Amino acid sequence: MTERVSGASVTLLDVARAAGVSLATASRALNGSTRKVRPDLQERVLAAADALHYSANAQAQAMARGRTDIVGLIVSDVGDPYFSTIAAGAIRAAEQHRLVVTIACTFGREDRELDYVAALRSQRARAVIVAGSRVQDKALIERLGAEVRSFEQSGGRVAFISQRRIEADTVVLENRAGARALAEELCGLGHRRFAVLAGRPDLLTARDRSTGFREAATRAGARIEPSDIVHGGFTRDGGYAAMIELLDRGTDATCVFAVNDVMAVGAMAALRDRGVSLPSGMAVAGFDDIITLRDVSPALTTVRLPLEELGVWALDMVLQEPADQPRVRRVRGEVVLRESTPKLT
Amino acid sequence: MTERVSGASVTLLDVARAAGVSLATASRALNGSTRKVRPDLQERVLAAADALHYSANAQAQAMARGRTDIVGLIVSDVGDPYFSTIAAGAIRAAEQHRLVVTIACTFGREDRELDYVAALRSQRARAVIVAGSRVQDKALIERLGAEVRSFEQSGGRVAFISQRRIEADTVVLENRAGARALAEELCGLGHRRFAVLAGRPDLLTARDRSTGFREAATRAGARIEPSDIVHGGFTRDGGYAAMIELLDRGTDATCVFAVNDVMAVGAMAALRDRGVSLPSGMAVAGFDDIITLRDVSPALTTVRLPLEELGVWALDMVLQEPADQPRVRRVRGEVVLRESTPKLT
DNA sequence: CTGAAAGCGCTTACAG
DNA sequence: CTGAAAGCGCTTACAG
Numbered sequence: 001m002t003e004r005v006s007g008a009s010v011t012l013l014d015v016a017r018a019a020g021v022s023l024a025t026a027s028r029a030l031n032g033s034t035r036k037v038r039p040d041l042q043e044r045v046l047a048a049a050d051a052l053h054y055s056a057n058a059q060a061q062a063m064a065r066g067r068t069d070i071v072g073l074i075v076s077d078v079g080d081p082y083f084s085t086i087a088a089g090a091i092r093a094a095e096q097h098r099l100v101v102t103i104a105c106t107f108g109r110e111d112r113e114l115d116y117v118a119a120l121r122s123q124r125a126r127a128v129i130v131a132g133s134r135v136q137d138k139a140l141i142e143r144l145g146a147e148v149r150s151f152e153q154s155g156g157r158v159a160f161i162s163q164r165r166i167e168a169d170t171v172v173l174e175n176r177a178g179a180r181a182l183a184e185e186l187c188g189l190g191h192r193r194f195a196v197l198a199g200r201p202d203l204l205t206a207r208d209r210s211t212g213f214r215e216a217a218t219r220a221g222a223r224i225e226p227s228d229i230v231h232g233g234f235t236r237d238g239g240y241a242a243m244i245e246l247l248d249r250g251t252d253a254t255c256v257f258a259v260n261d262v263m264a265v266g267a268m269a270a271l272r273d274r275g276v277s278l279p280s281g282m283a284v285a286g287f288d289d290i291i292t293l294r295d296v297s298p299a300l301t302t303v304r305l306p307l308e309e310l311g312v313w314a315l316d317m318v319l320q321e322p323a324d325q326p327r328v329r330r331v332r333g334e335v336v337l338r339e340s341t342p343k344l345t
Numbered sequence: 346m347t348e349r350v351s352g353a354s355v356t357l358l359d360v361a362r363a364a365g366v367s368l369a370t371a372s373r374a375l376n377g378s379t380r381k382v383r384p385d386l387q388e389r390v391l392a393a394a395d396a397l398h399y400s401a402n403a404q405a406q407a408m409a410r411g412r413t414d415i416v417g418l419i420v421s422d423v424g425d426p427y428f429s430t431i432a433a434g435a436i437r438a439a440e441q442h443r444l445v446v447t448i449a450c451t452f453g454r455e456d457r458e459l460d461y462v463a464a465l466r467s468q469r470a471r472a473v474i475v476a477g478s479r480v481q482d483k484a485l486i487e488r489l490g491a492e493v494r495s496f497e498q499s500g501g502r503v504a505f506i507s508q509r510r511i512e513a514d515t516v517v518l519e520n521r522a523g524a525r526a527l528a529e530e531l532c533g534l535g536h537r538r539f540a541v542l543a544g545r546p547d548l549l550t551a552r553d554r555s556t557g558f559r560e561a562a563t564r565a566g567a568r569i570e571p572s573d574i575v576h577g578g579f580t581r582d583g584g585y586a587a588m589i590e591l592l593d594r595g596t597d598a599t600c601v602f603a604v605n606d607v608m609a610v611g612a613m614a615a616l617r618d619r620g621v622s623l624p625s626g627m628a629v630a631g632f633d634d635i636i637t638l639r640d641v642s643p644a645l646t647t648v649r650l651p652l653e654e655l656g657v658w659a660l661d662m663v664l665q666e667p668a669d670q671p672r673v674r675r676v677r678g679e680v681v682l683r684e685s686t687p688k689l690t
Numbered sequence: 691c692t693g694a695a696a697g698c699g700c701t702t703a704c705a706g
Numbered sequence: 707c708t709g710a711a712a713g714c715g716c717t718t719a720c721a722g
Binding site (some may be wrong): 057 | 698699700701702
Binding site (some may be wrong): 021022023024025028036037038041060062063064065066 | 707708709710711713714715716
């Protein structure tokens with residue numbers, strides 16, 4: 001048992017000496033294209049590394065090689081199942097390529113995306129994936145675009161998941177079309193008066209869903225009163241509060257569309273708390289098809305998005321060489337009708 | 346507009362030259378203890394850095410400084426709300442200390458924790474937090490312990506969230522006590538025959554909860570038939586399958602305890618699919634109090650764990666200097682009775 | 691307060 | 707196939 005000072009690390013040089021070879025050979029034996037070092041030396045190096053419990057300094061390797069194995073993922077909140085599912089997909093895919101993913105959360109302060117991209121550039125991350133919704137803010141988009149360009153200029157790759165507002169590869173979510181399809185199905189069920197819990201008005205994702213829904217509903221001859229559109233947080237509590245607000249205002253809607261599932265669940269809770277029975281007293285629909293929420297009762301009608309795949313696809317994009325034109329992969333949601341929106345009789 | 350070769354980066358030396366100072370001064374002006382460089386030089390450096398859009402190479406800094414700002418978080422699956430909530434807490438806390446968190450998922454293969462800790466040692470991460478349950482596997486614990494010691498020896502800090510099986514700081518979850526308390530409350534409601542959806546038998550977390558529940562229930566005079574204990578996955582689908590299995594076996598239990606909330610929700614779905622009405626036909630209880638699941642109906646009785654705080658606390662631990670004795674912070678769950686377990690009349 | 695220089699731990703042309 | 711040496715981009719004693 002040899003004592004070792006805490007904090008002292010075994011270096012490649014130690015390994016080389018122990019194996020009686022040069023630094024270069026030790027390096028090649030451990031990480032180089034194997035076929036170029038004599039088998040016996042190779043073995044000695046491996047044995048020495050093992051005996052010394054050597055662990056290569058990834059920072060030093062990164063610097064010498066000029067690249068890292070880091071890919072950054074920027075989300076609003078990993079605690080939100082929408083993002084944690086995307087993250088799971090990205091991480092799963094990353095691991096197959098021996099990449100490490102770093103997660104940053106803006107917690108709703110979208111301007112922090114700027115800082116995070118900058119930090120990732122400083123880390124010399126291989127790539128960054130920005131998963132949150134773009135916001136309605138020209139100046140902010142402008143600045144983020146500049147930051148993204150800097151990142152790319154230093155050799156990194158960038159992909160977005162949401163809207164195509166910045167010149168970069170992006171997995172475009174067809175929120176508007178999805179919401180439209182949902183509205184049509186709901187009208188098909190007999191509904192003619194809807195309310196919309198629209199979420200944060202500056203978030204494009206919320207906005208697109210709300211707009212799409214209203215377009216299609218109106219076109220199908222349904223009515224949506226201005227007072228039946230309630231804005232608020234894009235969260236469970238936001239959905240709850242918005243539903244309460246709607247009830248307080250008074251509404252004759254027979255179906256309420258919350259722009260995402262967690263809001264829809266919040267709305268259901270509010271309805272229950274106010275003694276409205278579900279789904280007979282009010283039909284409810286959401287968007288996303290969050291897995292953890294598949295078992296709420298009544299089962300929630302929604303627009304399914306392949307969340308885990310979104311993470312995988314974004315990672316795949318970012319692993320490809322940049323194309324002349326930024327790539328776009330469009331993803332259409334699929335309407336899933338369930339118990340929360342029964343046929344109106 | 347100056348053309349710049351893609352991949353080429355502005356270095357500190359470029360900044361120093363542009364500002365007409367030495368490398369050392371540039372470094373100090375940018376990151377050193379500010380007070381030691383003449384204001385006018387400082388300003389020139391800052392201006393130059395800005396003009397060149399300089400971004401310090403974090404890898405190089407880390408190497409020169411001998412430490413990084415990375416803390417690794419190892420979980421089973423970020424897609425699971427239990428872990429994503431813990432992760433959110435850890436990330437939030439890390440950001441306050443300008444630390445970056447890296448997330449690794451074992452996806453149920455606990456032996457991968459070994460690889461991840463090793464990788465984190467290679468990254469020279471400042472610390473690692475292991476959040477998943479320990480497993481019943483002496484050899485594995487032994488090896489992980491060795492890996493942890495190596496990590497600490499190279500100057501890193503380690504904390505666990507779950508059971509205290511390894512010599513390191515840990516946030517200990519009092520699963521057994523929590524499950525006991527739950528069983529007592531349930532008996533207080535009049536139940537005398539229970540079933541337990543016990544999850545993976547090798548996961549200590551699942552085991553402790555199941556054991557604690559059975560102990561207290563039995564002590565209180567309740568009965569749990571061997572056939573009423575069903576093992577399976579520690580997941581939603583595991584809960585669903587276990588409940589179906591239980592129903593197929595036939596049971597006269599009036600209340601079923603699933604060792605975590607997602608399993609409980611799966612069980613509820615199974616009950617519904619089999620036409621059992623809730624909660625009158627079968628009472629259901631879970632464990633964790635997952636926020637996203639707070640709105641299921643009937644509202645789920647459970648044992649609340651301060652999940653987000655667990656992440657915060659673990660991060661705090663890992664930021665402290667190592668103590669002579671590893672620190673232990675015990676966390677007791679709090680029973681929350683809700684609609685899913687009405688009083689038995 | 692400032693600068694020249696050594697050093698952090700690797701990788702990789704470049705000779706041999 | 708192997709090794710000596712330069713270089714990756716910083717930080718930080720050490721002189722001045």
